[in-house]
Amino acid sequence: MQDRPIKLLTYNVHSCIGSDRKLDPGRIASVIAETGADIIALQEVDVGRRRTGGIDQAHVIASLLKMQAHFHPALSVAEEQYGDAIITALPTGVIKAGPLPSAGETRGALSVEIIAGDRKLLVVNTHLGLRGRERIQQMTTLLNSGWLHGTAEAPLPTVLCGDFNAIPSSATYRLVARSLRDAQLAGGDAPKATFPSRYPLMRLDHIFVTDDLVVRRAMVLQTRLTKVASDHLPLLAEISFA
Template identity: 30%
Template sequence: MTPPRVPLRVLSYNIHGQRDDTAALAEVVRAASPDVVVVQEGPRRFRWRAKTAALASSFGLVVAAGGLPSLGNVLLTSLRVRVTSTRCRRFPLTPGRHLRGAAYADCLVDGAARFTVAGSHLSTDPAERPSQAELFKRDLAAAPHPVIAAADLNEEPGWPAWAVVAQGLTDAAVAADRTERLTYSCADPRRRIDALFVDPRITVRDYDVLDTALTRRASDHFPVLVDLLLPADG
């Protein structure tokens, strides 16, 4: 008998600090109807709590974790998802560089399947990225439930930091045979630098990079939308 599986829709999105068309941004996310949104470049400075709550409300979701403690990485969920615990990390600062971090949430969907969702945004500096990837990967390895990890890695498949994070996990684009779908930039798509990885126990049903007139107005990155099947508890 096949064990029961629980569907989950996850959207990973670098929203460019909400510096573009925020109405288009909200419309994109609402139309996708995700259960979980992993945000990069979300609110992280003055009044970040209120801004994060407003962002979640514009998407029709609630705040799970992140913001200033994770330096702009934010996890949002629908009411299908119950968040049981959260944590944030800041990567060590290299002088003269931008601060980076990660957010994590342990979750239960439909009261039937547990998972850990993680979001991060690695440095644009190739010298910094591998050590940040190692810390992110260490946290993923310590997660108590099957992992869903989404990140703007700022590099492409096969590069050192990407390889560190991907080890032992399933690249959703590879699983769906959609590696040709580029995520950056909306003005001139040339690179796949936004990734979503899952525990091998999780099935990738579908994967897409949403390239529409709205997404080209909403941010400088395209959003990554993935449909998953999670193993049910017990």
């Protein structure tokens, strides 16, 4: 792990229901496996929901990848949960999860300290709201309330990723871009849209990094499989410690 970049993937999996309306967590796991990602941040994951067969999608996908899942429900109704997950086979440290200020559907964030060799990396995964003012409040909370600093005395190298529901011209994107770097811009290639998966028009899914991380490469994965597995395309970044 010390000699090669860490591969980090963010992916809104749409409850594992594809653009062909087929429910298939195995197909999502196949998309992830093809990338060789070390750390996977998922949004729109169902756990125990009747509409998707009552299974724990985070656990199923992690099991297929021979990894561990850390799940945070942004929404809980009785036994049914819906939210975000971070999946990895790397050792993990402190985990933090909680709600974000929400006017509409409840939103949250999940952060996991991940141990890569003799270094630690903080990965924060979120799915922001649909309203502009709400997204600004949510991003302000993430940037200013200790979410990005972990529990270490000195701030850890940090990745903030997920479905921000925000295009690059939005106020939310501009807010985060003031203090963190967009991996798609830092990775060299021209940035690509992630939504909708069949005919991507909007760049809603993002990976942002602190200055102590180097982005070797970043890419949106557009294949026959990714075009049907979810309504979003996955975004992969290869990062290493500066």
